[in-house]
Structures are given as C-alpha cells and as structure tokens.
Amino acid sequence: MIQRYRSRISGPLLDRIDIHIEVPAVKYSELADRREGESSTAIRERVERSRDIQRERFKGTKVHCNAHMPPRFIRKFCEPDAAGHRMLELVTDRLGLSARSYTRILKVARTIADLAGSEGIRENHISEAIQYRSLDRKTM
Numbered sequence: 001m002i003q004r005y006r007s008r009i010s011g012p013l014l015d016r017i018d019i020h021i022e023v024p025a026v027k028y029s030e031l032a033d034r035r036e037g038e039s040s041t042a043i044r045e046r047v048e049r050s051r052d053i054q055r056e057r058f059k060g061t062k063v064h065c066n067a068h069m070p071p072r073f074i075r076k077f078c079e080p081d082a083a084g085h086r087m088l089e090l091v092t093d094r095l096g097l098s099a100r101s102y103t104r105i106l107k108v109a110r111t112i113a114d115l116a117g118s119e120g121i122r123e124n125h126i127s128e129a130i131q132y133r134s135l136d137r138k139t140m
Helices: 002-007 011-015 040-057 071-077 082-095 099-115 123-131
Strands: none
Touching: 011 099, 040 099, 071 099, 082 099, 082 123, 099 123
C-alpha cells in the first residue's frame, strides 16, 4: 500500500524537495532512555554559526542560504573532494538521479559541511546528503 501511494508522487515533484526520509516508529526502550542527547542550545549555536557562514558566503548577493544557490554558485561553492566525486558518480549512475536531484544533494551536502564547520565538502557530507534522498532510491 505504501509503495502504491509513493508511486503516485511524480519524480519531478520529488526532485523539488530537498530532503525526504522515512521516519520509523520509535521503540519504547528509546523513548524511555534517560541519557542526555545534544542540548537544544548547542544545536542552535551550530545552526547559527552555519547561517553566519552562509551570510558571509553570499554577502553582496540576493542569495541568503545554500538552498537558494543558482547553478553558478553551486559550481563555485559545492565542489566535493575526490572521494565525494566518486561517490556522487556511483550513486548517480546506480540510482538514476536526475540533474535536479544531483544539485539538491550538493546543496544539502554544502549545508552539512557548514554545520560541521568544514570549508570543503567531503565524502561523508555527500554520503549523509544522499541518505536524505530516500525516495529517489530504486530497489537495489
């Protein structure tokens, strides 16, 4: 039933969504776990640093965040390392990603790198961004 519902969503529509992931039900043991996770304050600070990086990157332009980068900025600011390029080539071919999905992955990877405080986009940033494209995946 879920697969039939998903098949109704057109590829071009999915291409326009930056992040799509499945969120499984949470087990009781995880809900009852009393260990402290990362605080909201720490997360907020990391996001604010990332937004500062983006404001500086796009200073003097009409772009305010990575999600709104035009193609020329994607080429300039979203160049992955060699391992990231190899990973993108592999998944693009294997999953048959569209050009729009490919650029969405690069933009999300740029944001992941910003959140990590990394100037460059590395393979692990690409890998994480790809994981957020779950509805692009064909059965493997």
